[in-house]
Amino acid sequence: MSTTLATYIALPGNAAEAFEHWHEVFGGDLDLVRYGDMQLEGMPFEPNPQHVAHAVLTTPGGQVAGGDAMEDGNDYPLRGTAYSLLYSVETPDDARDLIQKLTNGGGSVGMPFEKAPWGEWYGTVFDRFGVMWSFSAPADDQQ
Template identity: 40%
Template sequence: MPISTVAYIEFPGTAAEAMKFYQSVFGGELEVMDYTGLDTSDFPVQPGPDTVAHASLTGGALELRAGDSLSEDPPGASSEVYSMMILTDTQEEARDLIDKFTAAGGSVELPYEPAPWGDTYGQVRDQFGVMWQVDTPGPES
């Protein structure tokens, strides 16, 4: 099997909601597994009944894995040191994606406009705190 890399996000109890949202935006097949029926007796913290053990989104425009944090005081998913980059073929696709994020409670962090390197680029933070960079190669038309 060739090596592949897939992003994984640990959410503070919002993994199921986040992954359903990402599926609505990017399509694909979503599988979500909670801890029901799993032996968690050796875990330092007992997961709640709806805690996501593992979620997988595949087959759409995004491949992503996620789960809920088991720490007693989990950090949020918001960060200034990582982001997800979306490359679109057209500016219409990019604006549509940004609109989907903001309509669901996200915020534009950097307006989508011509960038110094010749692309059209912007940033949006979703309602879960994840930063998405949106880039369309080439000059604005």
């Protein structure tokens, strides 16, 4: 196994729905394991068997991993600008296509996808789960 780095997102009980949606939008390979698919003997807590223990979506651009958050009493909001997933694509049209798929799936534009002051294209979308996706593409004259 090679060394990799992936973003990990703990979702509030809807990880299966989120990862299946992202798989539809971005393509790639999805590996999703629910607690009910595992041997639970020796677990320090009793998880909901329908919740996702671990999921990995491997896309042409990289990996996103995650699962359902443990019920520890913490309520960490997903929607916000403290973080985002940056997806860099080859052309502005590639980004527009992904943005359209996310908004068609119930998301909303956070920042319009347009030419940024630094010369490339950039914009953000909050998907229907509250996750902020940032998109970047080279300027038309850089292709």
